[in-house]
Amino acid sequence: MHFDLDEDQRALRDTVRRLAEEVFPVERTRGWAEPGGFDRAAWSALAELGTFAVYQPEERGGLALPVVNAVLAYQTLGACLVPGPLVAAALAADLDGDSGAVGGGEVVPAVVVRPEPGAPLLVEHLRDADVVYVLDAHGIERLDPAALTATPITVPLDPTTPLSLVTDLPRGDQVGDAAQAARWSLLGSLLSSALLVGHALRVLDLATAHAQQREQFGRPIGTFQAVKHMLADCFARGEVARAAVDAAGVIIDEPGALDITEPGSGGGPAVRAVAAARVLAAEAALLSCRTAIQAHGGMGFTWEVDLHLHLKRALLLETSYTTSDAAAEAVAQSLQRVP
Amino acid sequence: MLLLDSESEAQFRKEIRAWVRQAVPQLGGPPPERDWQARRRYDSAWQRMLADAGYAGIHWPREYGGRGASPAEHLIFLEESAAAGAPDLGVHFVGQLHAGPTLIAEATDEQRAFHLPRILSGEAVWCQGFSEPGAGSDLAGLRTRAVRDGDHYVVTGQKIWTSYGPVADYCELLVRTDPDAPKHRGITWLIMPMDSPGVDVRPLRTIHGDSEFAEVYLDEVRIPVANRVGAENDGWRVAMVTFGFERGTAFVRELITARSHVADLAALARVLPRGAGTAWDDAGLRRDIGRVAAELDALWALTKRNVTRGMVGVIPPAGGSAFKLSYSETLHHLSALIIRVLDRAALSMDDLPGLPTGQLVHAQLHAFAISIGAGTSQIQRNILAERVLGLPKER
Numbered sequence A: 001m002h003f004d005l006d007e008d009q010r011a012l013r014d015t016v017r018r019l020a021e022e023v024f025p026v027e028r029t030r031g032w033a034e035p036g037g038f039d040r041a042a043w044s045a046l047a048e049l050g051t052f053a054v055y056q057p058e059e060r061g062g063l064a065l066p067v068v069n070a071v072l073a074y075q076t077l078g079a080c081l082v083p084g085p086l087v088a089a090a091l092a093a094d095l096d097g098d099s100g101a102v103g104g105g106e107v108v109p110a111v112v113v114r115p116e117p118g119a120p121l122l123v124e125h126l127r128d129a130d131v132v133y134v135l136d137a138h139g140i141e142r143l144d145p146a147a148l149t150a151t152p153i154t155v156p157l158d159p160t161t162p163l164s165l166v167t168d169l170p171r172g173d174q175v176g177d178a179a180q181a182a183r184w185s186l187l188g189s190l191l192s193s194a195l196l197v198g199h200a201l202r203v204l205d206l207a208t209a210h211a212q213q214r215e216q217f218g219r220p221i222g223t224f225q226a227v228k229h230m231l232a233d234c235f236a237r238g239e240v241a242r243a244a245v246d247a248a249g250v251i252i253d254e255p256g257a258l259d260i261t262e263p264g265s266g267g268g269p270a271v272r273a274v275a276a277a278r279v280l281a282a283e284a285a286l287l288s289c290r291t292a293i294q295a296h297g298g299m300g301f302t303w304e305v306d307l308h309l310h311l312k313r314a315l316l317l318e319t320s321y322t323t324s325d326a327a328a329e330a331v332a333q334s335l336q337r338v339p
Numbered sequence B: 001m002l003l004l005d006s007e008s009e010a011q012f013r014k015e016i017r018a019w020v021r022q023a024v025p026q027l028g029g030p031p032p033e034r035d036w037q038a039r040r041r042y043d044s045a046w047q048r049m050l051a052d053a054g055y056a057g058i059h060w061p062r063e064y065g066g067r068g069a070s071p072a073e074h075l076i077f078l079e080e081s082a083a084a085g086a087p088d089l090g091v092h093f094v095g096q097l098h099a100g101p102t103l104i105a106e107a108t109d110e111q112r113a114f115h116l117p118r119i120l121s122g123e124a125v126w127c128q129g130f131s132e133p134g135a136g137s138d139l140a141g142l143r144t145r146a147v148r149d150g151d152h153y154v155v156t157g158q159k160i161w162t163s164y165g166p167v168a169d170y171c172e173l174l175v176r177t178d179p180d181a182p183k184h185r186g187i188t189w190l191i192m193p194m195d196s197p198g199v200d201v202r203p204l205r206t207i208h209g210d211s212e213f214a215e216v217y218l219d220e221v222r223i224p225v226a227n228r229v230g231a232e233n234d235g236w237r238v239a240m241v242t243f244g245f246e247r248g249t250a251f252v253r254e255l256i257t258a259r260s261h262v263a264d265l266a267a268l269a270r271v272l273p274r275g276a277g278t279a280w281d282d283a284g285l286r287r288d289i290g291r292v293a294a295e296l297d298a299l300w301a302l303t304k305r306n307v308t309r310g311m312v313g314v315i316p317p318a319g320g321s322a323f324k325l326s327y328s329e330t331l332h333h334l335s336a337l338i339i340r341v342l343d344r345a346a347l348s349m350d351d352l353p354g355l356p357t358g359q360l361v362h363a364q365l366h367a368f369a370i371s372i373g374a375g376t377s378q379i380q381r382n383i384l385a386e387r388v389l390g391l392p393k394e395r
Helices: A007-023 A040-048 A067-079 A086-092 A099-103 A178-213 A225-253 A268-295 A297-301 A307-318 A324-333 B007-027 B036-053 B071-083 B090-106 B109-121 B235-243 B252-269 B283-310 B317-347 B358-372 B377-388
Strands: A109-113 A121-124 A131-136 A139-143 A149-152 A163-168 A173-176 B126-129 B145-149 B152-159 B170-176 B187-193 B199-204 B213-224
Touching: A007 A040, A007 A067, A067 A086, A067 A178, A067 A225, A086 A099, A086 A109, A086 A131, A086 A178, A109 A121, A109 A178, A131 A178, A139 A178, A173 A178, A178 A225, A178 A268, A178 A307, A225 A268, A225 B283, A225 B317, A225 B377, A268 A297, A268 A307, A268 A324, A268 B283, A324 B283, B007 B036, B007 B071, B036 B090, B036 B109, B071 B252, B071 B283, B090 B109, B090 B126, B090 B170, B090 B235, B126 B213, B145 B170, B152 B170, B152 B187, B170 B235, B187 B213, B187 B235, B252 B283, B252 B317, B252 B358, B283 B317, B317 B358, B317 B377
Parallel strands: A109 A131, B126 B170
Antiparallel strands: A121 A163, A131 A139, A139 A173, A149 A163, B145 B152, B152 B213, B170 B187, B199 B213
16 A cells, blocks of 8 residues: 555656646636637647546557546646646547547547436537537447537636537437446546646635735734634645545556445445545535635635636536536445445 | 555455454453443453454554554554454553553653553553643643652642543653743653552543543642653653654544444435435435545545555644544534434434434434544644644734
């Protein structure tokens, strides 16, 4: 057992951070959803680093590293508020035919999770997509974006993520079976959870820095326990969520790794671990974003301060590939013991 | 990053599992919760079996009679013990986890030679005399006074929350030897035999209804200077050394128990009638059970992370306090859920016909022990805010 980052993993995280800060400064990310906001050069730079193909084999141009390394890289992408179809790119890199082009950044994908009939179908990054994948319980279909009927949303909640309303979703070519679709759901949920943890950690840093320098009543507001304790709660929840997300990354690679005291839970250990990670990651991200805005007082409520961008992205991620409620349900269904 | 056992850890697990599974049936059933003498006999019998098999003091260094297990091996030992239904340390908690390691680090050779074998064999039971009615979170404000009289200290004062006090042989006692020094610099650490004249132990009933704790009144108790551990007025440092022994394993047994409570609760929810169906048919309730199970899974992962960090040194407060604070909150969530699922069945501490609910009703009161004991959640938040986040101190 060695459940901590090794030297290579720290180095990977630092490399991703350096590149993200260089090619995705927040000032540029702020304009990402506006017409012409997609920065293909920045996207290619991220792809060339291997970001989307961390756990792909070398034949697919991947780095051939464990899934947990992608989890660590995605935590950093979240922390740096990197825009674009990050999770979709990692999933599409799974397909033999499309892997190189997507993983290399030349082809930009969007992934649509088929909604329940009647629910509005809102799809992020469709505007920039060269290829669309539709994911449901039966498998994965591939579509030309031109085949979809869609209208752009003029004011998406997350100002850094372009959003479209799809009103007609035709059938495409089947490129993956049910097992592959299940794998995408699991990895999509996990990588979204990793991004969520990144947001949680980043906004806590911002709030802590603010509480150290902002003075009221003649002292830094971080002196007051009312402020201290809410930030301490965010720290604790962030550490727990990070452990859960890292563990899920490890368990996808080594099934059964956390399965010592509760064998035989329904859906398998990976399903349970990914669902638990999602519950914790979403909770930590939303708690920390909300707390950070509160700790910033009036400034936290402004467009100028970055915190709302993290909150809005976290709200988007909270519904990506699964929801907290659905994940909690999955964990509950894994509790099979009879009295 | 690995969660699975290494080859040598897997070998260790196999050995422990084989031993503990054949040993537990030889011990017999546990004694009644409220019979402290019987509990002492039971816990000591298990300790004796561990000692004979070479597993006593599993995490103590070999040179002091321990097994010298790594934190990961300690974790494996605790997992396998729990899985086989073996007793926890029980009355030997303070001796094994606090007093023993402190003696190893700070005591004289004579003190070690006398006490350590007795702790390992289960012959001697220790209790902790740290907290006082006026010194809880502010432990360094303790006022139990020790005045030097020749080769003795004469000790007068009062201690509280003394776990296992009614059955202990020795007490790790913090006393004030210099009332004029700054509060952290006038404290001394003493070994007090509990049968010394002037020691009056009064059981303290907890919200469980049990006498898990005692108040200890000290009236001119004479303690030999030879029983001092460390230098006079250096007792605060000696006491803090104890906390540095934590390797991430302190709550392992607890956590395993809490996970089994969630499984029990889910099973009960499937049979308890609610509306037209069972409590399990209530999606909100079911998801909240899923959330608590997810939190405990995550805390299990954090335990493995802390144990990993404990392999290379002392767990930083970032890990220890984050765990304790979150675990306390999770247990309070679990307690609230137990009440919601059991509904009026939660009004009985006895099992009801066909419903094994008593243990869960008992367990839901336990959350307070975790969020108050060993540094309240409020103190944990101060530690995280000041020592980890670097926010300014209040004073």
